[in-house]
Amino acid sequence: MKVSFPHMGHLYIPLKTLFKGLKLEVIAPPPISQKTMELGVKYSPEFACLPLKINMGNFIEALEQGADTIVMAGGWGPCRFGYYAQVEREILQELGYDFKMVVLEAPDSRISELLLQLKALGEKASVREAYKAIRFAWKKLVAIEKLEKTLEYCLPRAIDKNYMETVFERALQAIDEAESQQEVEKIAQESLREMEKSPCKGAEVLKIGLVGEIYTILEPASNCHVARCLGRLDAQVSRSIYVSDWVNDHLFGGYLRKSNHKQIIQSSRPYLNYEVGGHGRETVGSTVDFARRDYNGIIQIAPLTCMPEIVAQSILGKVSEELEIPCMTLYFDEHSGAAGVYTRLEAFVDMLQRKKNLSSSPLLLEARA
């Protein structure tokens, strides 16, 4: 059995580790490229959202490389995503691929069922081995996110931004290849130190909260690398969603570590008191939370036609007005022209910067006029 899976940010590293630990052969899809997009767009329904199109591209490329089993997440609720695994299987079968699709229905806080599903995948592994595999994958995931957060903090402050990104990329590759937990910890520590040591600008940077749909937030190829662009524009980005939080909240019922999910949901009141599917409620709650933590601005990102985010967008206007925090929404689809996105990001950062300067020195305004 040769297993493959869809890409979502750097999730491929822990997933590879997990499947290897379950004694399965893994074929990770090639990194998302223009070709992936083209394949995905060609074989997907036109009105489906970008995540489905990228999934399709990933699957086709993985199957071409010899994968015969695809592991895909399922789900429930008003977001269309829950149905994507089924749609994708049908399309791929119609295209003539011979493969097995394993849909992991993520039951909220029922770890036993997930373990059974994983166990069914890893027939060759013992329960003990499966447990070890999950543990090791989790370690890698946590290490990667620490690096991601450090990059988000250091990139806007760094003088040599290319160097900062190089250190990060190198660390990712090393973690991907690491064979033991000790090794992962060592790589993470060394790289963190290297990033924090790099020369920085003294000035205070802008803080921007990135909220929105989970896939768009986690997969940089689907969002024209907004987080990096903002970092290069000297703005520090904090995301509303990190994979480990999601895994902790939804797969392990908050068992692994302290979770702030309940507090985020609570923050969405009184603006949005109901679940609207997807991460709509989290988007509103996180915006409120970022505003209370004195962030300078919010950028909401989502794939075009994402219903939960459209609902959230219509509510963000009121949040923005009442809590006095600027919000901008960007929708992404298959277009490759990043220039338009970049112009909007630059203008948004300019706006925040000028507002900030003004609040610290009202004289500047008169000096300019």
Next chain:
Amino acid sequence: MNLYLGVDIGSVSSNFILLDQNGRLYRKLYLRTLGNPVKALKDGYASISDGLDKQHGKIRAVGSTGSGRHLAAVLLGADVVKNEITAHAVAASHLFPGAKTIIEIGGQDSKIIILRNNIVHDFAMNTVCAAGTGSFLDQQSARLNIPIQEFGDYAVKSGHPVRIAGRCGVFAESDMIHKQQMGFPVEDIIMGLCEALVRNYLNNVGKGKKIEEPVVFQGGVAANRGLAKAFEKILGLKINVPAHYEVMGAIGAAILAREQIELSHSPTRFRGDNFVLEGNFTSNSHECSGCPNLCEVVCIKRDNEVLAYWGDRCKKWESSIKQPREKLKVV
């Protein structure tokens, strides 16, 4: 005399302006880009700088904006490279202190900028549709065989504008053709189109934004008096069209460049006449085979010297050129 050059290279037009020491417009130039921004830049620079030395005018700083701002920055050596939103907002709040809303419609873009206390408070740009922009008007004026310069004059003569669907450029065009075949006068059809475009703009770009007076209408499309009238009718507000509405982006870029030079006390990066006028600029592109992204990397050369690369996502090519010194932040 100290002069500040502002350049706005847009999809349809390339604008050049010179500001004097007192922030007054000294010269302006509006050219069509005609798909060749390098030529537009060379020609534009040649005519705007013509005879400057004789009058002892000297360019102290250069700012560029518009979708071709990076190209302009490379060819001229710009001190400030700014997005169109910031540039337009700066120009409007310079000429209309206290302005609260800016409506800007250009060749391919339309934007709304909300100002409070002379700084940008909120903004939006058209996302999926270019129906209300200059290119579409250009197309319609060509179809009706009316020069675009006279389009607005026809519109304001209308007594009873016809109703035209403004949601989509294609529907608007077929509606116009239908009304024209029914025998409606051309003035009423053009005014109807103006009103449709205003409704389209307010629904797509201006949705959810509080439009308050004073309102400034700028960008190339502000030349169309019909549109200004339609905005006034539909919004019920007074619309101000600045004297130099078509070069506001360039004015903003020049103001920002001046600000940058004065605050940082650094010398300008402007490369001088010879660099722009005597160089032979070429651009070529190749597909980078470094990874499966297959980025199309564009290379800008002056004679045999490589000036810039762009288009690579990983910045491998872009960072291979020696970076100019660390940019100081504009305040």
